[in-house]
Amino acid sequence: MEEQIVYEDNHLLVINKKVGQLVQGDKTGDDSLLELIKDFIKKRDDKPGNVFLGLVHRIDRPTSGLVIYAKTSKALSRLTQMVKNREVKKTYWAVVAKEMIPKTQRLVHYLKKNEKNNKAIVFPKATDGAKEAILTYNVIKSLDNYLLLEIDLETGRHHQIRAQLSKTGVPIKGDLKYGAPRSNSDGGISLHARKLEFIHPVTKENIEIIAPVPQNDVVWRACED
Numbered sequence: 001m002e003e004q005i006v007y008e009d010n011h012l013l014v015i016n017k018k019v020g021q022l023v024q025g026d027k028t029g030d031d032s033l034l035e036l037i038k039d040f041i042k043k044r045d046d047k048p049g050n051v052f053l054g055l056v057h058r059i060d061r062p063t064s065g066l067v068i069y070a071k072t073s074k075a076l077s078r079l080t081q082m083v084k085n086r087e088v089k090k091t092y093w094a095v096v097a098k099e100m101i102p103k104t105q106r107l108v109h110y111l112k113k114n115e116k117n118n119k120a121i122v123f124p125k126a127t128d129g130a131k132e133a134i135l136t137y138n139v140i141k142s143l144d145n146y147l148l149l150e151i152d153l154e155t156g157r158h159h160q161i162r163a164q165l166s167k168t169g170v171p172i173k174g175d176l177k178y179g180a181p182r183s184n185s186d187g188g189i190s191l192h193a194r195k196l197e198f199i200h201p202v203t204k205e206n207i208e209i210i211a212p213v214p215q216n217d218v219v220w221r222a223c224e225d
Contacts, residue, residue, distance in 0.1 A: 019188030065193025078201035
C-alpha cells in the first residue's frame with residue numbers, strides 16, 4: 001500500500017490505483033482500496049478504534065491512476081463539493097489505435113446509462129434522459145501502432161471517456177465493452193487518471209499530483225519515455 005500513496009497529509013490521501021482494484025466495496029464483495037487503506041493506516045499509525053476515510057470520487061475498476069480519499073469529515077465534505085463544482089481539474093491519458101483523427105478535438109455528446117449492461121449509450125444531440133458530456137483531447141505522442149491522448153474533462157459522466165472515444169472511432173486499448181478488438185493481458189483498459197489539480201480544502205495551497213503509468217505494461221512505459 002505504501003508504494004501506491006502519491007500524496008498524504010493530515011486531511012488527504014491520494015492513491016495511484018492499479019488496474020483491477022476497486023475504489024470502494026461493491027456487490028462482488030472483493031477487497032476495496034477504501035478498506036485496505038483503512039487497515040494500513042490503523043496498523044501504520046497504531047490507531048485505536050475505527051479509522052475515518054471517505055472516498056471523494058471514483059474511477060472505473062479497469063482504469064488506473066489517481067483517486068482522492070479524505071482523512072477528515074471536513075476535508076471530505078469540502079472536496080466532494082469541489083468535485084461537484086468542477087473545481088478539481090482531472091487530466092487523463094488514454095492509449096488508442098493509430099487512426100487518422102484530428103490532433104486536438106473537443107467532443108460534445110449526450111450520454112445515457114444502460115443499467116442492464118452497465119454501459120453508456122452515446123447520442124449526438126440532446127436526448128430525453130441523456131446528460132451532456134464534454135471533453136477535449138490532444139494527441140501528445142505517436143507510437144508504432146498507437147496514439148497517446150491527453151484528455152481534459154469538462155463533465156464527469158459514467159464511462160464518459162470510454163464512450164466518447166469509442167463513438168469517435170478510437171476505442172481505448174483493451175476496452176472490449178466499447179469496441180476494442182482485443183483485451184489487455186491484465187484485463188484492464190489503457191486509461192490512466194494522470195493528473196489532479198486543486199486548491200487544498202483546508203490549507204488553501206495549490207496541489208498538483210501526477211501519477212506514474214503502470215510499469216508492467218510495455219506500451220504504457222513507451223508513452224512515458
